[in-house]
Amino acid sequence: MVDNLLEVRNIETFIGQFHILEGVSVSVPRGSISVLLGRNGAGKTTTLRSIMGITPPRSGDVLFEGKRLNGMRPFAIAKLGIGYVPEHRAIFKGMSVRENLQIAERKAGDLARKEAFIYDLFPDLERLIQLAGGNLSGGQQQMLAIARALVPDNRLLLIDEPSEGLAPVIIEQLMTAIRRLSGQTTVLLVEQNFRMASQLADRFTIIEEGRSAVDGQMSVLKTDSALIQKYLGVA
Amino acid sequence: MRPNALIAGLIAIGLLVFGFLTTPDLGSFGITVMSGLFQGMLLFLVASGLSIVFGLMDVLNFAQGSYFMVGAYVSYAIHHDPSVTAAIPNADLRFIIAVLSATVIGAILGVFLERVLLRPLYSRPIFQIVLTFGVAIVMTEAVKFVWSTTPYSWTSLFTLREGFFELFGQRFAVYRLFVIAIGFILIIAIGLLLQRTRIGIIIRAGVEDREMVEALGINVRLVFTLVFTMGCAVAAFGGAIAAPFLGASIGLANAFLLSAIAVVVLGGLGSYGGTAIGSLLVGLAVAVVANFASSPSIGLPVLSSMTPMLLMILVLLVRPSGLFGKGG
Numbered sequence: 001m002v003d004n005l006l007e008v009r010n011i012e013t014f015i016g017q018f019h020i021l022e023g024v025s026v027s028v029p030r031g032s033i034s035v036l037l038g039r040n041g042a043g044k045t046t047t048l049r050s051i052m053g054i055t056p057p058r059s060g061d062v063l064f065e066g067k068r069l070n071g072m073r074p075f076a077i078a079k080l081g082i083g084y085v086p087e088h089r090a091i092f093k094g095m096s097v098r099e100n101l102q103i104a105e106r107k108a109g110d111l112a113r114k115e116a117f118i119y120d121l122f123p124d125l126e127r128l129i130q131l132a133g134g135n136l137s138g139g140q141q142q143m144l145a146i147a148r149a150l151v152p153d154n155r156l157l158l159i160d161e162p163s164e165g166l167a168p169v170i171i172e173q174l175m176t177a178i179r180r181l182s183g184q185t186t187v188l189l190v191e192q193n194f195r196m197a198s199q200l201a202d203r204f205t206i207i208e209e210g211r212s213a214v215d216g217q218m219s220v221l222k223t224d225s226a227l228i229q230k231y232l233g234v235a
Numbered sequence: 236m237r238p239n240a241l242i243a244g245l246i247a248i249g250l251l252v253f254g255f256l257t258t259p260d261l262g263s264f265g266i267t268v269m270s271g272l273f274q275g276m277l278l279f280l281v282a283s284g285l286s287i288v289f290g291l292m293d294v295l296n297f298a299q300g301s302y303f304m305v306g307a308y309v310s311y312a313i314h315h316d317p318s319v320t321a322a323i324p325n326a327d328l329r330f331i332i333a334v335l336s337a338t339v340i341g342a343i344l345g346v347f348l349e350r351v352l353l354r355p356l357y358s359r360p361i362f363q364i365v366l367t368f369g370v371a372i373v374m375t376e377a378v379k380f381v382w383s384t385t386p387y388s389w390t391s392l393f394t395l396r397e398g399f400f401e402l403f404g405q406r407f408a409v410y411r412l413f414v415i416a417i418g419f420i421l422i423i424a425i426g427l428l429l430q431r432t433r434i435g436i437i438i439r440a441g442v443e444d445r446e447m448v449e450a451l452g453i454n455v456r457l458v459f460t461l462v463f464t465m466g467c468a469v470a471a472f473g474g475a476i477a478a479p480f481l482g483a484s485i486g487l488a489n490a491f492l493l494s495a496i497a498v499v500v501l502g503g504l505g506s507y508g509g510t511a512i513g514s515l516l517v518g519l520a521v522a523v524v525a526n527f528a529s530s531p532s533i534g535l536p537v538l539s540s541m542t543p544m545l546l547m548i549l550v551l552l553v554r555p556s557g558l559f560g561k562g563g
Contacts, residue, residue, distance in 0.1 A: 075453055095436065103440050
């Protein structure tokens, strides 16, 4: 049996009265980069938010390292070792880059331990450290959002649409960084940019209208243009 | 210079010039300024909690003024109680104990309001407003029940309150200076707490995006309780140190709540610096207008109680998001 760090089993999530997820299952093997694919509004972001407990699922199970996360509050889920990089980055714009990183510490000295690694991954951040988060470019904000998730010892990173609104050269940088991360942590990505997703990920799950439709190895999906056409509308 | 600081500076200079022109001599002008700073500092002690709690939790705590009132009553009662006086004959020590007790009682009532009453309502913002409004009424009625409706003037003596010094031919109360100094210390201390400490970083981040703070592994509800409690404790502390001059009365709650709302809005919602500067401007404006309006030739003392709202409206006409608010 594959050792799955994260197991999402048939979750259903409501936002208000809207039934957003109607049965999503995702398996994320330890050490992999997995990606959630699907059209706009399919429920990819809600899947990540359900894992984090921000929009808790009404039924189904979320298991992290075998532990059931249902009913836990987001902060408690995060503390188990899950880093969340949300859509639109959600960095703190009125606070300096350093403060944005400091706040992510879970125990004293986290940032000091990780600083060198973070600057090695994103050299820009080191010279921007005093700047307010709101003064960074979109790409720099995305780097900061990922860096923030790297400050504590997270074993799983949930990254929502890192390429959104960014120039191709920045996307290349981010891809290099995420690929380097996969050596030490597991990544579950949401990505609309299929080119990026197909180059990065080992595994994929396609979500279609609130249900997980197909999953498997990315190497298989890449060669199956009929499947890509059917669910993603790209060729 | 940034336009917001410029406007704040202009208002301050305008108030001082107006105050100088409407007082007969330097001594009375000094008294007006000192009274303005005194009121401004007390206002800050109510407004700072109101502002930080609103920024972080989106809760407008209409009971904030009532905590100030309760602080004044507790401080008055302890200092004047015969059995406490018998137990602690030293009036200065008794004052310190009175202020500490009032602060602790404010904190306990704050925890109760947040944990027990507000917590179930975080998903219903309108209910919170109704709730805090109701709590304010209940607190006033409870105070009436315990201490009756008669206002109390502070009659029990202690060293700090009796001290005077002379300047420009006028007698100045040392106690006013004491309150102003305490206010300045707290403005700086709370500012440092927000800027330099981990809890401060968490509070500022929470004002921007609570959900993200929680997703980073921080128990935001615990932070809510802490901040709300501190806000109530600081307001009760303010009432306790105000009582030797303002006495204890039901009217304190609404007077300070309304002025504090004006301060928070004109300073700019969510801006700590704006609240601090707004408090001083409103305090100064009230003192200057009170002095002017009560002079025999004008005879309209009511003007001074309208001043906080009038100043707020004037500021909003120039800067719709307040002096230091975002998006202005």
